[in-house]
Each structure stands twice: as structure tokens, then as C-alpha cells.
Amino acid sequence: MSIRIALAGNPNSGKTTLFNALTGSHQYVGNWPGVTVEKKEGTLKQDKSIKIIDLPGIYSLSPYSAEEIVSRNYLINDRPDLIINIVDASNLERNLYLTLHLMETKVPMVIALNMQDVLEKKGVSIDVSTLSQQLKCPVVLISALKETGIQSLLETAQNVIASKADVLRPDYFSPEVSKAISSVEAQIVNETSAESRYFYAVKLIEKDEILKKQLLLSDTQLAAITRIIEQLESDADDDTESLVTSERYGFIAAVSEQIQVKPLHEVTLSTSDKIDKVVTNRWLALPIFAVIMYVIYYVSIQSIGDLTIGYVETFFGWVGELLTNGLTALNASPTVISLLIDGALAGVSAVMTFVPQMMILFFFIAILEDSGYMSRIAFIMDRLFRRFGLSGKSFIPFIIGTGCSVPAIMSSRTIENEKDRRMTIILTPFIPCSAKLPVFALMAGALFPNDAWVAPSMYFVGIVMVIISGLILKRTKWFGGKPAPFIMELPPYRFPSMKGVLIHMFERGKSFITKAGTLIFAMSVIIWTLMSFNWQFQLVDQAESILASIGKVIAPIFSPLGYGNWQAAVAQVTGLLAKETMVATFGILNGVAEDSPEIATFVSSIFTQNSAYAFMIFTLLAAPCMAAIGATKRELVSWKETLMVIGFQCGMAYLLSFIAFQIHLFDLINAAFHVIAIPYVWMSILGAIVIACVIVYAMNQRRKAA
Amino acid sequence: MLTLNDIKMGEHVVVTKLHGDGPLRKRILEMGINKKTEITLIKVAPLGDPIEIRIKGYNLSLRKDEAKNIEVSY
Numbered sequence: 001m002s003i004r005i006a007l008a009g010n011p012n013s014g015k016t017t018l019f020n021a022l023t024g025s026h027q028y029v030g031n032w033p034g035v036t037v038e039k040k041e042g043t044l045k046q047d048k049s050i051k052i053i054d055l056p057g058i059y060s061l062s063p064y065s066a067e068e069i070v071s072r073n074y075l076i077n078d079r080p081d082l083i084i085n086i087v088d089a090s091n092l093e094r095n096l097y098l099t100l101h102l103m104e105t106k107v108p109m110v111i112a113l114n115m116q117d118v119l120e121k122k123g124v125s126i127d128v129s130t131l132s133q134q135l136k137c138p139v140v141l142i143s144a145l146k147e148t149g150i151q152s153l154l155e156t157a158q159n160v161i162a163s164k165a166d167v168l169r170p171d172y173f174s175p176e177v178s179k180a181i182s183s184v185e186a187q188i189v190n191e192t193s194a195e196s197r198y199f200y201a202v203k204l205i206e207k208d209e210i211l212k213k214q215l216l217l218s219d220t221q222l223a224a225i226t227r228i229i230e231q232l233e234s235d236a237d238d239d240t241e242s243l244v245t246s247e248r249y250g251f252i253a254a255v256s257e258q259i260q261v262k263p264l265h266e267v268t269l270s271t272s273d274k275i276d277k278v279v280t281n282r283w284l285a286l287p288i289f290a291v292i293m294y295v296i297y298y299v300s301i302q303s304i305g306d307l308t309i310g311y312v313e314t315f316f317g318w319v320g321e322l323l324t325n326g327l328t329a330l331n332a333s334p335t336v337i338s339l340l341i342d343g344a345l346a347g348v349s350a351v352m353t354f355v356p357q358m359m360i361l362f363f364f365i366a367i368l369e370d371s372g373y374m375s376r377i378a379f380i381m382d383r384l385f386r387r388f389g390l391s392g393k394s395f396i397p398f399i400i401g402t403g404c405s406v407p408a409i410m411s412s413r414t415i416e417n418e419k420d421r422r423m424t425i426i427l428t429p430f431i432p433c434s435a436k437l438p439v440f441a442l443m444a445g446a447l448f449p450n451d452a453w454v455a456p457s458m459y460f461v462g463i464v465m466v467i468i469s470g471l472i473l474k475r476t477k478w479f480g481g482k483p484a485p486f487i488m489e490l491p492p493y494r495f496p497s498m499k500g501v502l503i504h505m506f507e508r509g510k511s512f513i514t515k516a517g518t519l520i521f522a523m524s525v526i527i528w529t530l531m532s533f534n535w536q537f538q539l540v541d542q543a544e545s546i547l548a549s550i551g552k553v554i555a556p557i558f559s560p561l562g563y564g565n566w567q568a569a570v571a572q573v574t575g576l577l578a579k580e581t582m583v584a585t586f587g588i589l590n591g592v593a594e595d596s597p598e599i600a601t602f603v604s605s606i607f608t609q610n611s612a613y614a615f616m617i618f619t620l621l622a623a624p625c626m627a628a629i630g631a632t633k634r635e636l637v638s639w640k641e642t643l644m645v646i647g648f649q650c651g652m653a654y655l656l657s658f659i660a661f662q663i664h665l666f667d668l669i670n671a672a673f674h675v676i677a678i679p680y681v682w683m684s685i686l687g688a689i690v691i692a693c694v695i696v697y698a699m700n701q702r703r704k705a706a
Numbered sequence: 707m708l709t710l711n712d713i714k715m716g717e718h719v720v721v722t723k724l725h726g727d728g729p730l731r732k733r734i735l736e737m738g739i740n741k742k743t744e745i746t747l748i749k750v751a752p753l754g755d756p757i758e759i760r761i762k763g764y765n766l767s768l769r770k771d772e773a774k775n776i777e778v779s780y
Binding site for chain 1: 754
């Protein structure tokens with residue numbers, strides 16, 4: 001069996017950089033089974049028989065987050081041959097806390113002490129040999145960023161693996177705690193292996209409920225352990241959680257006192273502090289944030305992104321031509337050609353056109369993450385978003401969602417808390433993505449030529465729906481209860497490494513292309529088949545196709561919303577493939593080209609203004625496109641939950657669309673707008689933000705009054 | 707009882723007791739907020755919550771809901 005080395009460390013400790021340096025491009029990104037925690041594996045650049053497993057960035061091995069549970073299960077159950085523990089020298093004490101935890105698993109370990117340049121500038125140096133002596137564990141000084149010390153790290157690692165020596169660990173618990181650990185160990189001899197017994201014993205003393213259940217202890221054993229804990233607590237006059245933690249930290253404080261050579265004078269304000277003074281300033285924070293977001297949005301969606309879409313379309317046009325010519329030359333039947341070109345290729349290229357935009361977005365997101373600004377965004381926005389059952393970090397997916405829901409849903413991974421993350425995934429598709437805009441533009445042009453506010457108002461509706469749904473979901477059993485705690489490290493600002501940012505970008509892009517690509521391909525073929533054949537499986541005109549007959553069956557569902565004709569129903573169904581295909585559907589149904597002015601005439605013949613507005617609202621809020629549904633499934637893991645989410649989205653869409661049509665929402669707003677016309681998209685967004693602030697303010701007042 | 711919520715920006719305090727229970731309390735402990743830990747309040751977010759503190763040489767952000775469980779003295 002090949003040698004397995006697990007890489008463990010705190011978030012922001014340079015772990016990813018070290019992983020990239022060790023494995024080069026030989027890495028595989030997947031998920032840990034059953035959870036959305038990313039699992040990265042690679043082989044060592046120099047020796048392909050050595051596997052490197054990148055554990056998620058964690059602070060301890062207590063089961064606080066999914067990352068920590070995944071990591072400790074791996075260390076305890078799969079026992080790698082070695083742990084390389086990367087320790088950020090500029091944040092020594094908290095990093096060493098994890099180190100002690102890792103030592104308690106008794107897996108052999110080497111510490112990679114990552115010297116950040118920041119530390120050298122501060123004039124602090126670290127006595128590596130004393131650190132190694134104190135921790136009874138080899139310590140190698142490296143710089144993950146400059147890739148120095150990697151060779152000596154690997155040599156040390158191989159020596160440790162080869163020596164198979166007993167794993168030593170420093171003795172930092174007080175005699176009372178040590179005695180209690182031994183007593184607990186004696187209780188669980190049959191349930192645990194010799195190597196992991198110590199880890200379990202310490203965790204049981206720390207009142208780890210999850211492990212307690214895992215071990216399936218008998219009532220007598222549980223009672224005995226409880227007695228040991230109670231005895232310890234009364235002797236120490238402190239609870240065991242606090243006791244064990246502070247003994248670890250006490251040892252660390254003593255060690256770090258011994259090994260850090262500090263400069264004589266107090267260090268002046270660091271560059272990071274200076275940047276932070278401006279960026280999270282009381283008055284400047286929000287404007288700066290808005291500008292950064294606008295620039296990212298503008299560059300990736302509007303300018304460069306828009307430009308690249310043209311290239312991709314040209315490319316796929318060229319591929320389509322080549323394929324048609326080739327197939328014709330091979331005497332393929334027109335049906336096969338149509339299946340491949342109008343079905344599969346059209347569907348796949350519709351999604352692929354978004355890839356350049358997404359890559360640029362991912363590029364910026366990676367910079368935001370690596371630079372440390374992402375956590376400041378959460379810090380700034382948290383207060384506002386908590387009101388709607390979300391966290392500060394939810395803002396990022398929403399911004400990205402104005403471009404495309406797929407990367408937006410994927411970017412929700414940066415939210416640690418499960419509840420917040422799920423809620424964000426559910427609500428993100430309510431933000432109108434760029435593929436919905438052509439639909440709104442068509443409807444607005446056809447039925448509302450004189451009402452400039454109609455298309456932009458979709459942003460407003462979307463944002464209001466996010467807020468309302470957040471408030472509703474917060475009251476359900478899945479999202480209710482106490483708000484999730486928000487304990488987040490604010491890492492020092494760093495200049496992101498280009499290599500890291502690019503690897504990040506390509507990894508995410510690749511996983512989108514492969515996974516969404518296969519799903520889209522399958523769906524495209526299915527929809528094309530439904531659109532081209534009748535129930536007898538004869539090739540027919542679209543108006544007599546299976547899809548049309550399905551449309552006729554489901555059309556009555558839309559009657560209460562004002563558009564019970566089968567064409568509108570079919571458009572909604574094809575919208576599942578990609579929202580912009582709804583425009584094409586109207587075209588095909590009418591037998592005219594996609595950009596023909598007759599579409600508008602046709603559309604205005606099957607809608608009234610009120611039903612058109614209801615149709616737009618439904619399009620905005622209902623189940624997103626296949627690619628986004630695929631992304632939702634990937635992030636939520638279970639199909640059941642994904643279907644529930646889609647059900648919720650469609651339900652909200654139906655309800656709101658119904659209300660809009662029944663109360664003649666368009667007429668109402670139009671009457672109000674006769675007084676003032678607000679033509680710009682950003683004005684309506686601003687309006688929504690103002691309303692959000694007012695709601696928050698009003699709720700605050702009410703709470704204060706109560 | 708003086709808690710972390712009663713501290714002004716830039717002030718320096720020492721943790722005397724940690725209230726609350728369960729995984730959240732354990733997390734706060736593990737992030738380095740123990741008895742006798744020194745804390746400096748760096749800043750309050752622009753909208754009044756959360757707060758940013760400095761402990762053991764790094765910066766941590768928590769909400770006022772969490773901070774009220776941290777009893778401190780000067």
C-alpha cells in the first residue's frame with residue numbers, strides 16, 4: 001500500500017500553498033463522503049507513490065464544524081502514515097493549539113513551521129531547536145510561499161516514516177487531569193484500539209457528545225466516566241472543557257515565551273492594520289465595499305466577460321458548422337444532425353458561453369479570499385444579513401448571482417455555518433441572473449415599450465423576495481432556533497500569490513465544466529427529443545411535439561397567473577434548460593428567427609400587460625436552469641433536499657405571480673409610477689437596500705420598545 | 707458583571723470567566739479565550755455589530771451575543 005501523508009493546519013496558515021508546492025499539478029479535488037467539505041488529494045511531485053491528503057483548514061479536533069469532524073474521523077479511523085502539521089509562525093499560539101490536538105491522536109508527525117515574511121519584518125525570530133525539543137517532534141522551517149525548506153521537510157518526513165519509532169508527545173496536562181485520562185482509558189480498553197485510546201479518553205473528558213455515542217458505551221461505563229469527570233471538576237474547581245483547554249494553552253504560552261525572540265521596542269502599526277483602518281472604517285467601509293463589488297461585477301460580467309462570450313459563441317458556431325459538414329459528408333440522417341447540433345451542442349454551448357465570465361469571477365473571488373478581504377466583507381455585512389437569517393458572508397453569492405447562479409451557489413462554500421449556507425443556496429437564484437435578462441428585455445420591449453421601470457424592477461422584486469423568504473424561512477424548523485454563532489478569524493491582509501489564485505480559478509472552472517457539462521448534455525438531448533417527436537415517435541413540427549402536448553396539459557396550471565396558453569407553459573419548461581432559451585422557444589413556436597421583431601408581436605398577442613408582468617415574476621423566481629439545479633444538488637448533496645428547494649422556489653414563484661396577476665400589480669405600480677419614473681437598475685437596487693435598512697431599523701425600534 | 711460588551715475601543719482587559727455552555731463555549735475556549743487571557747477591543751463593525759478583538763497575537767471577530775458571555779476585568 002502506498003504511503004499516505006495528511007496535511008493539517010489552521011485556516012490561513014499557508015496550507016494550500018504548501019499542498020500546491022508538494023503536489024504540483026497532480027491533484028484531485030472531490031468531496032469527503034456525505035458532506036460538502038472539499039477533499040483534496042495529490043501525489044508527491046518527487047515520488048508518485050506517496051499520497052498527500054489535504055485536510056480542511058481547522059482550529060481543533062473538537063466537533064464544532066463539519067471540517068473538524070471530517071478531519072478527526074480521517075486521522076482516527078484511517079490513520080495516515082504521517083501528519084505534516086503546518087504552523088503559521090506569525091500566529092504561533094493558536095496554531096500550536098491544533099498541534100497538541102494532532103499529537104493526541106498519536107499519529108507520527110512533523111511540524112512545518114511556516115515563516116511568513118510579515119514575521120521577519122516584525123523582527124521576531126523563533127528558536128526552532130528548542131521548539132522541537134519542547135514538543136518532542138521534528139520541526140522544519142519552511143516558507144510555503146517562496147517554496148524554501150520543502151526538500152528538508154520531505155527528508156525529515158521520510159525519516160520519521162521509515163524509523164517507525166514510538167510517537168512521543170510532551171506531557172502538558174496537570175497530574176490530576178493525567179490521572180483522570182488514565183482512568184477513562186482503563187474504562188474503554190475494549191472499545192478502542194491502543195493507538196487511538198488516548199485521543200478518545202481526552203475527548204470523553206472534554207465531554208465530546210459525538211464520540212460518546214460512537215463508542216456505544218454501556219451504562220456502567222458511562223456512569224464511571226461521569227464520576228471521573230465530576231471528581232476532577234470538584235478537585236480543580238473548574239469544568240473539564242475549560243480545564244483541558246486552558247492547560248493546553250498554558251503549556252503553549254510557556255513554550256512560546258521560551259522560543260520567541262522579540263524585538264525590544266513595541267512593533268508599530270503593521271501594514272495590515274493600516275489597510276484595515278481604512279477598509280473597515282465606520283464611514284468608508286460600505287462605500288469601499290460597494291466600489292470593489294461594482295468593479296468585479298463590471299469587469300467579469302460586463303466588459304471582459306461580455307467580450308469573451310462573443311468568442312465562445314463564434315467558436316461553437318464554428319464547431320457546429322464543422323460537425324454539420326462532417327456529418328453530411330458521412331451521409332448522417334438530418335435527425336441525427338439536428339439532435340447533435342440543435343440539441344446537444346446548442347445546450348452545451350449555451351452553458352459554455354458563461355465559462356469565461358465565471359473564470360474571471362472565480363479569479364476575483366480567489367483574490368478576495370486570499371487577500372483576507374472576504375472575511376472583512378462578512379464582518380461589515382453581518383449585522384444587516386443576520387436579520388434575514390443569513391450571515392455576512394451571504395452577500396458574496398448574491399453579488400455573483402447577478403451574473404450567474406451557478407458560480408454563486410458554488411461560492412456559498414465559503415460560509416462555514418450549515419444553516420446560513422443552505423439558506424444562501426436557496427435564496428441566491430432569486431437574484432436575476434444575466435440569462436434572465438433577455439427574457440425580461442423581450443417582454444418589456446413587446447408589452448411595455450413606454451414603461452422603462454419594468455425590466456429593472458425585477459432586481460427589486462428579487463431582492464425583496466430574498467428578504468421576505470429569509471424572514472419566513474427563519475421561522476421554520478429547518479432554519480429556526482438561535483442564530484448561528486459568528487466566531488471568525490480576521491487574518492492579516494496579504495498579497496495573494498498569482499499561482500495560488502490561478503490554481504483556485506482553474507480547479508473551480510474545471511469542476512463546473514465537467515460536472516455541469518455532462519448534466520447539460522443529457523438534458524439538452526432530452527428536451528430536444530421532446531421538442532422534435534410526437535408520442536408515436538414520429539418526427540413532427542414543434543407545435544405537435546411531445547413538448548407541446550405536455551405544454552397543453554400543464555397550461556391550465558398557469559391560468560390563475562393569467563397566461564394559461566400552452567406556448568407560455570412550454571417556454572417555462574424550456575427555461576429549465578437555460579433561461580435565455582425561453583426567447584428562442586417563443587421564436588420557434590412562432591416559426592420565426594430568434595431576433596425577429598415578429599416575436600414581440602407574437603408575445604404581445606398571447607399576453608396582456610398584467611399577465612406578462614406575472615410571467616416575468618414567475619420566470620425570475622421559479623426553479624433556476626438545469627446548471628443551477630445541478631450546482632444546488634452538488635452543494636446540498638441530497639436529491640431530496642434539492643427537490644424541496646426547487647419546490648420552495650416554484651411555490652414562491654407561483655404564489656407571487658398569482659398575487660401579481662390577481663391584484664393587477666402592473667397597473668398598480670404603473671399608476672404610482674406615473675408620478676415619478678425611475679429608469680435605472682441601480683436605482684431600484686438602492687431602493688431595495690433603503691427598504692432593507694428601514695425594516696432593520698423598524699425591527700430594532702420594536703425590539704427596543706418591547 | 708463587566709463583560710466584553712462593556713469595553714470601549716482600544717481598551718485592554720483580562721478574561722475572568724466564560725459563561726454559556728456546549729459546543730459554542732468550547733469553541734470560544736479553543737480559539738484562545740481562556741481565563742486570564744488578555745483581550746484588546748480593536749473595533750466595532752460599521753453597523754454596530756460584530757466586534758473585532760485581538761487575542762494571543764491575532765484578530766478575531768465575534769458578535770455581541772457571544773461577547774456578553776465573556777466576563778472580564780481591567
